[in-house]
Amino acid sequence: MPLHVLVLGGTTEARRLAESLDATDGVRVTSSLAGRVARPVLPPGGIRVGGFGGAEGMAEWLRVHHVDAVIDATHPFAGTISFNAASAAAAVHVPLLALRRPGWVPAEGDRWHITDSLAGAAELLPELGSRVFLTTGRMGLAAFAALESLWFLMRSVDAPEAPHPARMEVLLDRGPFSLESERELIRLHRIDVLVTKDSGGEATAPKLTAAREAGIPVVVVARPPVPPGVPVAGTPEEALVLLRDLTLLRDLTSL
Template sequence: MRALILGGTAEGRELAARLTAEGWAVTSSLAGRVAAPRLPVGRVRIGGFGGPAGLARHLVEEDVTVLVDATHPFAERISISAAEAARATGVALVALHRPAWTPGRGEEWLEVDSMAEAAALVRRRFRAPFLTIGRQQLAHFAEDAEGRYLIRCVDEPEPPLPPNRTVVLSRGPYEVAAERKLMRDYAVDCLVTKNSGGAATHAKLEAARDLRKPVVMVRRPRLPGADIAVVVEDVDSAVRAARRAGWTR
């Protein structure tokens, strides 16, 4: 049985290890946006497939039993390709997306539907935002010449960027005490993030709560393919769904 796992998330890596241990031939496909990604066990490919048609062709040529979308919850393009390729080929689709965060007691969330809305809100209300949104959408904040930005990324971001900025390069998981210190050291007045879910970066939300800093939270997009996928929130459920796909093939 063959599994194609899309995404370099922690859940995707754990699933690759679990299925490999059960005797599956596993290929993990990573987007290639991080210079030195954490690699899962099994075969790894880097880069896209050429859209839904290219992915569908790969599923057929490689005789894939189950396609697992374990991408970041905001990786809409590849999730759309996965859904369309699964529809075209009839290959079973499992969507492994960890639960979204919900505001805890004492947390002040300002929820928006897009990064453009987040940037507009920040520009109106704040002067020292802490951006933890990755590298891809920093351009939304680039025209703010008044704000003093703290930006955290895994790899060095490319322009356009806010003119008054400090960039910190690091990779989670993070601890609450270290997050509080970082926010204090740079005197941030809000945290800007996407509702990615998961434990690895949740500490920033706890630190913002402790320091009484508002969180500008970008809501998740609707999951493409939810109508045809087996949607699960944890690796155990994904393993069971993959087994079922193998039994019913």
């Protein structure tokens, strides 16, 4: 029987990891997607969409589908499923590791204001600017809904739902974004403050450079921690090495 690896996905890194696993002899990969994006780019291998029903539901799924290892390659801010995965994997004694792209690091000239939540970001905004480029995704917009004196440009893959700020223009787009396009967007919309989550990666990092060049402040929401005791890889390649060390996959020299 091939070794069954469940990848909790939805990120570019998860897709790359699934591609490598799918091409490995003796391995069967299933990618689990939350289903929040209308038209996701699907990885190779098996696909499941939707929630598990909490940690207990995930543990049951791992048992029924004879999963040999779990890789949590979800978005750095998908905190709930990460802790559910840790509980589920422990309950059924299945190895678990996390794949997290490294976070962003401020460069000389950056005017970063770091906070631990969207609510904290909303509290900072009135003192920083009046025309906000909001790049935190369509979830959690309620945190900014009361800021009636501010204007927002909100960018996300799918259209947002209420509640959200009353004075808001929506830009539907998917990265990667070029530095030139980010510069033009800031100029065209007269943006004077940027709000982002520390999702890391290169696909959306040019906005930080554009903000630095424009001299505007950036409110950065810090990412939540990985559950205690879970090994963390920074790249799909590192994840494969960890996976080989943690499971019977160490016998598969092609990894």
